[in-house]
Amino acid sequence: MSDSRTKLIETGAELIWQFGYTATSPRQVMAASGVGQGSFYHHFPAKTDLGAAAIAANARAIVEAAEAALAGPEPGLVRVRRYLLAERDALAGCKIGGLAYDRAVLDDPRLIEPIGDAFRQVAELLESALRDAQEAGAVRADLSAAEMATMAVSVVQGGYIVARARSDAGLLRQAASAAYALLDPNDGR
Template sequence: MDNRRLIIDSAKELFWHRGYSTTSPKQVMADAGVGQGSFYHHFPTKPELGQEVIRENGRDLIASVRAAMKGLATGRDRLVAFLGSAGDALSGCQIGGFAYDAGVLAEPALKEPLGAAFIELADLLESVVREGQEDGSLSSKLDPAQTAAALLAVVEGAFVIARATGRQSSADAATAGALTLLDGNEVRS
């Protein structure tokens, strides 16, 4: 594996578990097993590394959602698969955590790929809602853009709540409630 790949892979893990702001280039170098010269040859600044990690995590997220949806018969089934992405909410979202990092929010070059990942995911979900309406598995009364935004917020919120409470059941309840609402039913306790 080349040094650039080692650096990116190490940064992805460290930024996910420790945060972008609290992880130093020196920590990434040590974890990747590369020297300072190699690190700065590939990434002259920490924000350049952050950009690459955020872009990759965004691509990875979209790819995993698409893979989970692949081959499912209806739009509703595909949305259920998306809701299932919070099935390991305690580990946190590899892209969502960046939205809470002050160092990311202070750097326009980092906010852009972060926002782009969420916009692409919302667009994907919106198209799946439309497909579900076309195949009859979802109500035609649903507004596709609003429904997509709500489902995305539920999943990202499920990660946050599960981590805050230390209970996967918090995430499971949120996604089950979203499915109930998606089906046009009332949520009951």
């Protein structure tokens, strides 16, 4: 991949994360990356071409972070805890979650599919760890691992929204901690 293409994708990913897809213009990406118009349009004939590459890059980052938290030889519940209670910049928001509200993203399969795929992959990783935890008797068995995985992804995404809306980064951690406690059938709460 050429240096200018890489710079454009990295810069586009950062700006789209900060401002959203619709509010990010090719001109902003060019200015912030230092890449000229000719090079921009050589690599990305349309804004959606850059958007697809930038959103896919942010989606990969989300999946890679989940893989890092949920992989390993530790018991399933330890891996789930590591994912739920991972340090996150709650006030910066999720790199892809906010894009699910952007009409231009929703209307273009090339833009929305990497987001849906990333959340599916994260849920599958969680489901595997939760299934391991259920088999060990460490997680409640009255819900399916898939249902609990969907809950965990939803708690993290909702935690970002509530934390940002109330300007309180601790709310994401509070929500994730409560979700973790609800998984354990032996929790004394």
